Structure formats: structure tokens, C-alpha cells
Amino acid sequence: MLINAIKTFLVRPRSTRNIIRFNKRNTSSSTKLTSSYYHHSSSLPFIYKTLSQNFDETATEYANDECYVFKSEQKRYTFKSFKDEVDSLAASLLELGLEKNDRFAVWLPNTSENATMSFVASKLGLVKVSINPAYVGRELEYCINKVGCKAILLSSSVKSIDSLSIFRHLVPELDQQSSTNELSLKRLPTLKHIILTGKQQPPKSLPIHSYRNLLEHGAKISHNKLNERQASVNPDSPVAIFFTSGTTGHPKAATLTNFGMINMSQGLTEHLGPHFTRLCVPIPMFHIFCEVVGVLNVATSKCKMVFPAILPDPVATMRAIHEEKCTAMIGAPIIFRDILAHPDRKKYDLTSLAYCGLGASPMSIEFLRQVEMELPVKRAAQLYGMTENSAILTSSLWTGDENQTRRLASLGRCMPRLEIKVVDREGTTVPIGQQGEIWARGFPIMLGYYGDTQKTNEAITPSGWLRTGDEGRMDEDGYLFYIGRQKEMIIRGGVNIYPIEIENAIIEHPNVSEAQVFSIPDARHGEEICAWIKLKPDASKCEPEDIARFLLDKIAFFKIPKYIRIVDKFILTPTGKVQKFKMSESMVNELNKK
Incomplete structure (x- = not known):
């Protein structure tokens, strides 16, 4: 199915x-x-060709040249050493029974294991599912179940985030599972394998595979079946899922x-x-x-x-x-x-x-x-x-x-x-x-x-x-x-207004570093214009009224924001994109309190 x-x-x-x-x-x-x-x-x-097929050719040509440097891990890979790691992990995952088109969740930050899985997925015909390492239990559960992941690769922690504890809280019955062969988890029914990165071995009480052990095992076994699998993967097949x-x-x-x-x-x-x-x-x-x-x-x-x-x-x-x-x-x-x-x-x-x-x-x-x-x-x-x-x-x-x-x-x-x-x-x-x-x-x-x-x-x-x-x-x-x-376009009183035009006018002000313009519902005009503004570190005193006056000869009067706030930061996604809909919600809540 x-x-x-x-x-x-x-x-x-x-x-x-x-x-x-x-x-x-x-x-x-x-x-x-x-x-x-x-x-x-x-x-x-x-x-x-697939990603992995083409990489193998590139790695053969430039075997001794460096391709990746992971500064925080103090790891440096040549094309050959990276290909060896990809092949070793792929061989072990093939033994675990992962089949073509299986979705494989990667819940990691910028690590060597994350990059390795991009090519392992292509080599085995899997679909790598990239998940934000800052996600908490409910968000992680949504991503895994949305696409039906069969396996997950994670670390025990990411900075202050205790990833393994978050995962164990999501599936408390994990402690009662007796084997690493195939799991049976109530809230994550499709998930059958868990792989933990890092030098430390997973707790013996948990049915979790060690990434390091899989690498060592994969380096010792024959790669004949792996080569056959890679040759059978269709270049038109899916290889990655990214969540918007x-x-x-x-x-x-x-x-x-x-x-x-x-x-x-x-x-x-x-x-x-x-x-x-x-x-x-x-x-x-x-x-x-x-x-x-x-x-x-x-x-x-x-x-x-x-x-x-x-x-x-x-x-x-x-x-x-x-x-x-x-x-x-x-x-x-x-x-x-x-x-x-x-x-x-x-x-x-x-x-x-x-x-x-x-x-x-x-x-x-x-x-x-x-x-x-x-x-x-x-x-x-x-x-x-x-x-x-x-x-x-x-x-x-x-x-x-x-x-x-x-x-x-x-x-x-x-x-x-x-x-x-x-x-x-x-x-x-x-x-x-x-x-x-x-x-x-x-x-x-x-x-x-x-x-x-x-x-x-x-x-x-x-x-x-x-x-x-x-x-x-x-x-x-x-x-x-x-x-x-298009979704950010403001329609005020039947007139189409584009936030970027107003933002560009605002940042002309000598004290302004950044500006974000968005709308909130308005009974009379349908929508009203709001602006959140970050000032430069060395800015002199600047009030919302100063910004409004500055805009008088820059844009039409109906484009001047009715609500202007000086803020220290914007509401962002983990990738740095501004979430204007959340800023709009915050503004509505603030105005409703008055």
C-alpha cells in the first residue's frame, strides 16, 4: 500500500x-x-542516473580529493572515504530489510551522518525524509506518520534538545520491545527501525541500532547485493521528501x-x-x-x-x-x-x-x-x-x-x-x-x-x-x-498593496535595519496595514510616529501602516523565514487586549 x-x-x-x-x-x-x-x-x-550512481563515478575520478569537512565533528572526508561510509551503511540497511520506496526519517542537524544518508537513500532506492531537529514530539509524530516512515536516524541530543528523551516520551512502550528486528509502536505504526548516531552505544534496554555498529558490520560483509540493488534503482524514482x-x-x-x-x-x-x-x-x-x-x-x-x-x-x-x-x-x-x-x-x-x-x-x-x-x-x-x-x-x-x-x-x-x-x-x-x-x-x-x-x-x-x-x-x-x-498581498478597501514596497520605503530610514509589513483584519477596510521594525544597533531614538512621518513623501498615504511597532526580533521559522501570519496573530492579540 x-x-x-x-x-x-x-x-x-x-x-x-x-x-x-x-x-x-x-x-x-x-x-x-x-x-x-x-x-x-x-x-x-x-x-x-541516480544521485548515488553519479556520485560513485565522481568519487572514482577524484578518490583522494577532499569532498566534505565537518568542523564541529573534526571530520574530513575524501571522495573515497565518504563513498566507503555510504557503502558500509547501505549494506547494513539492506540486511535490515529496507525495500525500495521505504521512507527513512532523518532527524538530525548538520552532521556527517545526515549527508551520508542522502546517498544511502539513493543507493538503496529509499526516500530520505528530512525532519527539523528542533521539532518536538507532536511535530515529529506528524512528519513520521504523514509519509509512513519505516526507519529513523537520530542523535541522543542536539545542543540543549534531548532528542532521545523526546522520542521515548512519544513511544513509551519502546522499553518493552524485546528485539531490534521490527518494532511495533502504537503512535508510530509504520516505524520498524531506530538508529542512533554518536560514539556511545544505545542503552542495552532499548531496541535501537547503533550507527557506528552498522558501519563496522557493513564494511565486513559482501556488497554484491548492494551493487545489484543500486543498479536496479530507477533515476525517475523518488529520493527525498522535504516538508514545506x-x-x-x-x-x-x-x-x-x-x-x-x-x-x-x-x-x-x-x-x-x-x-x-x-x-x-x-x-x-x-x-x-x-x-x-x-x-x-x-x-x-x-x-x-x-x-x-x-x-x-x-x-x-x-x-x-x-x-x-x-x-x-x-x-x-x-x-x-x-x-x-x-x-x-x-x-x-x-x-x-x-x-x-x-x-x-x-x-x-x-x-x-x-x-x-x-x-x-x-x-x-x-x-x-x-x-x-x-x-x-x-x-x-x-x-x-x-x-x-x-x-x-x-x-x-x-x-x-x-x-x-x-x-x-x-x-x-x-x-x-x-x-x-x-x-x-x-x-x-x-x-x-x-x-x-x-x-x-x-x-x-x-x-x-x-x-x-x-x-x-x-x-x-x-x-x-x-x-x-500572493497570500501576503494586502487588500485594503479594495486596493491591492504589496508589503515589499512599503518595507523597502521603511528601510530607507537611517535608523532602520529591517522591516516586515503584514495585515490584520479590519471591520471597515477589510484589512489594515501593520509594520514591525528592527532598528540598527547604533540607532538614535526612533518612535513609530517618526517612521510614519518619514513615509509621508515616500509612499501613498493609504500604504502608510496604521500600526507600527519597534521590535527586537521577528517571528521566524527554524530556517530563518519570517512567519507573517504569526506576527499578524500576535498583533491582533495585542490590540484585543486594549
Whole structure:
């Protein structure tokens, strides 16, 4: 039944795809667009292999070169040593009876075991289910049961989080299980195997496998059956499930394929490979951005991925760049803001950075200029995408150094072999410069949301277009410019208002560091505008009234927020995305108390 549930994703036909090869393109094309549709054509051939099959070939070619550095674990892997660990663990899991399409939960921070499971899953035909290590019992239970996980990999603790205790509280009958063969758990009925990382052995009273023991056992046994299993895995099969971050509600389980992820990795290698010689990766592995842009690069190229710490840490990140002479860094804006504001930044040499790719949340051109000038870095650029499209739709680095304003202000052009368009509410492509919803089509689009046909059909059209839910516009050269989330659009008195326009006006104030604009229900206007504002550390006294006065000659009167609050922090998801719906709830509760 569970296998059939996965197979239901495979019946959706793939959209027709054209093929390209990346070379630096002249952004001033002789043929200008008149309609907001752009296809990034190229001669780059598709890879029709699984992630693990392609990694094995790369590992053979670069066996003695380093591929991963886990600073907090003091571990360094060559391509050969990492492949050996993948093969050993995969061989042991095969003996445990894990079958193709079984879902395998990984409830870990940024550790070597987490990266290993990405390739083990591909090698065995499993589906790796990445779960936020900060989740507590109820959230963990939801994720495991939503997709029917058969096994879970966890550590005993993550910083101050006692992971094993949280798990044991969820399944108290675990202590009464007599064997590690196959478990029977009331609240987690599909879960049959538990694997614990770390040097310490699991408590003998618990039916839990030791990751370390599985590695040692797998290194001693024959890998003939493992090789047979890997050869039988279809490149079109699902390999990963990532839960959407839930900025607007309950997480959905986006299901991605080997084919989509390996070819996205290949496209990024072609585009950004020269910068990714030594890439610093401070973002969480349970986020698709990290998995595709950080973990999987080694499947398609000779490169070194440096993970500074198990959780985001600005000091560890700066130290890693300094010690490893990292040539690039990726992350959400919050990571860069933390580094820029850190009092010890000057203690570290960050000048090796040639490129910084920022994504996961909107950002202003002023902030990107600040990153370039103060970090410093030779080139900062935006990466735009979603979990549902295997991380990256567009990159603003396509413009190179020919147009700095376009590189910093736009989302960029779509990645090779993808199509992108801007449409009106009827799905009709709009003229150049007119705003509408951004749609995308191509090989990396998810199979669907696991177990949720209705939500899948709402997100993907019958012709294979992914509705992003983002409003944007396209220029005559195919570059996208972000306007805002459709769901964040404020309709005040029948007038459409986009928060990002107001946010950009607010941050022009010399005392303002960041601003978030959202709405709350209003009896008269339907919605009313609110703004939460963070001031710069050295800001002089600034009151909400000062902000309102500042905006008088910047935006129309009806766009000036009625409610302005100066705050120390915003409400964020664990990946650094602002949760405006929670900020709206907080604002409503505050006003109701008055």
C-alpha cells in the first residue's frame, strides 16, 4: 500500500523539456521579449542516473580529493572515504530489510551522518525524509506518520534538545520491545527501525541500532547485493521528501526525484562551479537549499563542502571561512546579517570569498550592496526557488558583472533547461513589465505532495506548470523581479498593496535595519496595514510616529501602516523565514487586549 502511494506520483506525465549547455550569455540579447515567458535553452545533456550512481563515478575520478569537512565533528572526508561510509551503511540497511520506496526519517542537524544518508537513500532506492531537529514530539509524530516512515536516524541530543528523551516520551512502550528486528509502536505504526548516531552505544534496554555498529558490520560483509540493488534503482524514482516550512500553516511533504535533484546539481555546477571550489554551508540540512546547493554538489563535481557547525553559528561560520579559505558561501539573509553585525567580525579573514548566494527570503538591493562592501565579497547574488522545484529556479548571477544593479535587484534568469513565465489570474501570460504570478516548468518540479492529491493539483497545472504563489514581473531580457507573496498581498478597501514596497520605503530610514509589513483584519477596510521594525544597533531614538512621518513623501498615504511597532526580533521559522501570519496573530492579540 505504501509503495502504491509512492507510485501514484509517477503517473503524472513529465512536461516536454528542451536541452542546453551553459556558457556566459550576453544579457543584451538582440531579440527582446514582448511576453513574460522565458526558456533558458542550452545544449547541456541530462544525466539519466541516480544521485548515488553519479556520485560513485565522481568519487572514482577524484578518490583522494577532499569532498566534505565537518568542523564541529573534526571530520574530513575524501571522495573515497565518504563513498566507503555510504557503502558500509547501505549494506547494513539492506540486511535490515529496507525495500525500495521505504521512507527513512532523518532527524538530525548538520552532521556527517545526515549527508551520508542522502546517498544511502539513493543507493538503496529509499526516500530520505528530512525532519527539523528542533521539532518536538507532536511535530515529529506528524512528519513520521504523514509519509509512513519505516526507519529513523537520530542523535541522543542536539545542543540543549534531548532528542532521545523526546522520542521515548512519544513511544513509551519502546522499553518493552524485546528485539531490534521490527518494532511495533502504537503512535508510530509504520516505524520498524531506530538508529542512533554518536560514539556511545544505545542503552542495552532499548531496541535501537547503533550507527557506528552498522558501519563496522557493513564494511565486513559482501556488497554484491548492494551493487545489484543500486543498479536496479530507477533515476525517475523518488529520493527525498522535504516538508514545506509552514509559513502559512501545516507543512506539506514535497516529494523529489533522483533525476530532478542530480540534474539541478549539474546545472548549478555548470553555472557556479568555479566559485564552489570550497563552499561554506551554514544553513540547515533539513532545508532544500542546503541539500541541493550544499550537500549534493559532490555528486557532479570536484569540490569541497565545509559545514561550520551542526546549527547556524556566525562565529563558527567566520572561523570556517578563515581556516578553510572558503571561496563561496550560501545562506539565508539572516546568516549574513548576523555576521555583519558581529563584534568579532574583524578578527577573521573573509577575503577569500568570491561569491555569496543568498536565498530563502526576500532581500533589498541595499542589503546586498552592504554584503559586498562590508563582508567583503566580490559578488553577491540572489538565488530564488522553492522546495517544490528542488531549490533553485533562478539566479541573478547570469548577468555577470555587466549590470550590477540587475544582479543585485533582480531574482535573475531561470536555470538551464527550465521555463518560467508570469501570468494573470486566468493563467494567461502577461506582457513584459506587467506583474502577475510566477509559474515554472521543467525537470526539477516535485512529483507532488505526499498523500495529498488535492494540494498537488492546486500547485501543479495539468500541463506541468508549478504555481509558485509569488508575484513578480519580467523584463525584456527574461530577468524576474520579485513583488511579493500572493497570500501576503494586502487588500485594503479594495486596493491591492504589496508589503515589499512599503518595507523597502521603511528601510530607507537611517535608523532602520529591517522591516516586515503584514495585515490584520479590519471591520471597515477589510484589512489594515501593520509594520514591525528592527532598528540598527547604533540607532538614535526612533518612535513609530517618526517612521510614519518619514513615509509621508515616500509612499501613498493609504500604504502608510496604521500600526507600527519597534521590535527586537521577528517571528521566524527554524530556517530563518519570517512567519507573517504569526506576527499578524500576535498583533491582533495585542490590540484585543486594549
